[in-house]
Amino acid sequence: MSIVTIKDVAARAGVSPKTVSRVINGEDHVRPEIREAVQRVVAELNYRPNAFARSLSSSRSYLLGLFIDDPVSGYAADVQHGALLRCRERSYHLVVEPVDLHQPDWKDHVRNSITSLRLDGAIVAPPICDVAELIDLFREADVPHVLIAPSGEPGGSGAVRMDDRGAAREMTEHLIGLGHRHIALVQGPVSHSASARREEGFRAAMAAAGIAVDERAVVRGDFSFRSGLELGEALLNRADRPSAVFACNDDMALGVLITAMKLGIAVPDALSVAGFDDAASSRAAWPQITTIRQPKAEMAAAAVDILVDPSFRKKDAGSQAPLMLPHALVVRDSSGPCPAA
Amino acid sequence: MSIVTIKDVAARAGVSPKTVSRVINGEDHVRPEIREAVQRVVAELNYRPNAFARSLSSSRSYLLGLFIDDPVSGYAADVQHGALLRCRERSYHLVVEPVDLHQPDWKDHVRNSITSLRLDGAIVAPPICDVAELIDLFREADVPHVLIAPSGEPGGSGAVRMDDRGAAREMTEHLIGLGHRHIALVQGPVSHSASARREEGFRAAMAAAGIAVDERAVVRGDFSFRSGLELGEALLNRADRPSAVFACNDDMALGVLITAMKLGIAVPDALSVAGFDDAASSRAAWPQITTIRQPKAEMAAAAVDILVDPSFRKKDAGSQAPLMLPHALVVRDSSGPCPAA
């Protein structure tokens, strides 16, 4: 027989299905000897509970949804991997749901996966963790959800984040410490709320060092390689070009780096470039890019923990402070002493 | 009431649940007027069938598994995205399952998802689509499965592939057409069966042009950026260095490109570099890398189609010829005329 059911196990072990169920789910009130006997039979028969039957009957789905804007990005891949492995440890499953806000029916897709799959919880990645319309969908359906690096205080939602402000400040201090005074900032898009926090950190560090920010050297990209290319060109062709560029993600930093290369500006000798994210591209560049390591996988794993942890399911969920995970400054070869200094 | 069941719809429409079921599943034998009436009620009540109940009852799970070696790679992301979107169109769901052959219990994980989730089908990405032990797991469980770009003729399994041999041949011909005679080949790892086919294509083109292959310039990497870096260094430091390097994937091509840059060798003026894959890195490099566009998302989508198509479920599944999807030569800036020519 190909498919082993709980009844088969029960029959073989000489107990009722319910008792087998108890053993499987690690519940109390089973005599140790019986528990062992059942476990032996489970192993013998190689029995695996049918996830659907279990979900149907228990009204828990053992399914978590990961809602992502752009599932092809490296950021998404890291987040997904972190969530996936933790789900596996907890014997949950993960369903990845791309959310394309440009499509008119994106809400239907989300509602569909919520109700049809009866998700036990949702993880919402940036930048869509800041889309109120989306979050409301989870609220309405009463689905516990954790936001990764959201903008504000997420009332009623769980949240996991890193200290974007502090990290940007550290990076800026690193550049200042190398003697740089004229530092450009390549901002991220307004839609990513982390952008604003990184800018804050940058300005805080500059202010603390008593350096005035050159406002014409604070420009805004869209986190794409291409925008880094374009903004780098604008920035580096100026007569009084900055001696360092801090880009708010690695793809843009790479764009700046390559522009410098095209223009014959040596990095890091004539120009320092810093990124943010520790994406694969920052290591596959030459020179390798100094950056901030974001705990992407760790944040996702923590989000899984929060959702799976029964204590989170209580009513006072929203009152818990957002979990803050540590980042790290990764100094590589694209940043060096200021030539003028 | 928060949860709408099929009974609610049936009651409101004045028919039996079974009839509603028929409408939902697009079955025959429902009078058009009734069908419409039911559909109206479904829309009104915003009813979504409970996926678990449906699966339990019908013994179809509407779930496909995607088995991937390294879920963080860009290749995986593209494959996953292609599969995901097609699944959505077909109203299936996708479960991503990382398979880490280094972990002793990888088989358990796979078996677990097969039996516990009752997968309707499996998609197996390279390189693990060539792992017989894994494929046997699907055979034993009688799970329809489609391999993406497998090595040999997959007896009993479905397959979707591209013409690696032809593509490599085209790329080599492109280089030869630019006047190159001394062309290096940076091979992929033996574990990736596509590697061998790409080498074949390379040799075929060279032979057809009557050019002898410099065997010392045929080296093997592991598809990583780092290996491209190292092999590039070995290749380009030789006295009689090749005028063109054809790397079997973009990451390695990027490694070669960056080595050339370090050594002060101008690309494409003094050296042409070609890649394979059309990964993001090939576009985020400078100069942008000439490469082969692999139909990654398309292969994945086709795999979904095959699995969902009932005709595939018939016994003669294996007899169908593997589906071949078109690639494209993408000429960008890293390849140019041979300087010596």
Next chain:
DNA sequence: GCAATATGTGACAACGATGTCAAAAATCCT
């Protein structure tokens, strides 16, 4: 107009687990 066939429709029993609750067994008290 009356069999013989199609075509709709619904009752009912699965699917394989868990929740509830009551019965049975073991343990604890004087």
Next chain:
DNA sequence: AGGATTTTTGACATCGTTGTCACATATTGC
């Protein structure tokens, strides 16, 4: 020892859908 607990166990209903099969209603052919 015997009643009061506590712990362990299983019968049975249930989750929300679909498969099966029988029935009711149209359609066809002669």
